Amino acid sequence: MTPHSGAKDSSSSGASAQVGPRELTLEDYRELLAVPPPGVRLHSLDDGGIRGLSMLLLLRGLMAWVYEISGDSTLLCDYFDMIGGSGTGGFIALLLGRLRLSVDNAIICCTRFVERVLVRTKSDGTFKTAPFEGVLRDISDRFRECDDTPLQESGRIQCKTFVCTRRNDGRNFMAHKLRTYTHPIETYIPYTFIEAARATMGNPAFFERMNIAAAPNAKFSDAGGDHYSPVFDLYEEYLAIYPSRRMSYCLSLGPGRAQTIDSAPSPERCDSIAATFMQEHGDFDGLGGFYRMNLDQGIHDGTMARWEQKGILGKFTNEYL
DSSP: OOSSSSSOOSSSSSEEEEEEEEEOOOHHHHHHHSSOOSSEEEEOOOOGGGGGEEEHHHHHHHHHHHHHOSSSSSOOOGGSSSSEEHHHHHHHHHIIIIOOOOOHHHHHHHHHHIIITTTTTTTTTTTTTHHHHHHHHHHHHHHHHHHTBSSSSOOOOOSSEEEOOOOOOOOOOEEEEEESSSSSSSOOOOOOOOHEEEEEEEETTSSSSETTTTTTEEEEOOOGGSSSHHHHHHHHHHHOTTSSSSEEEEEEEEEOTTTTOSSSSSSHHHHHHHHHHHHTTTTTTTOOEEEEEEEOOOOOOOOSSTOOOOHHHHHHHHHHH
């Protein structure tokens, strides 16, 4: 695989994946996954709010093409050593990394979340917490035969996964990661899958802050702000967990730019964070490549206000691919 200098179209829609100062075509992207260079493989998923399903639709198309090349597993977690996500991207990271779901099953889970939670608002415009937690219990029970699946995995962890949250203990309000693996420095706390998903998607503008049993004196919410795109968090984890291992690549996925379905969290904010990361780290100081994909094509019909419009999203995602 040879990265290309300058912009190069991979389809009639002119879509491509960003690689620091370079551009990577989608054909190269598929080859990168199917035949990766040696080293640690990282995947970052932005907080896309209600646009998050577009990331899964992109991944479904990419994984289908990877299967055509390699004929191997179509589980995304088999192609990455670490996945980090924030908000909706954190929920998707847990589905693909912790529960080891196929992209199709993750789409089913996200669609169920939309149908049972996001389409029903309270009088003040917020969403009900009980249906949210009920959906998470159903997902945990269906795919792990337990409605209280522990977040941390036991034994050898093939794909380490973390989500970004913000913890408020009454004195400090700080960014905090919930992990499926043990950190070499930070104290282990026995979170559950449901608590992690609920916390990372717990935007206080829409949901009540999360109380976690193992941390009774703190409340958790989405990380927000500079963590909408968790690329810096992922790089920090890489340095802590794999201090002596070479980087292969980091694939950062965004949910869509301005005018794509909705506007919060701001897609421009996610892109700005990723652009800053590229400026500061570029090729990870020679250790590997940083690749960013984003859905360029916007949806201009103002009536498309929610991500359950799968057919519409699929149309524009297919144009990207």
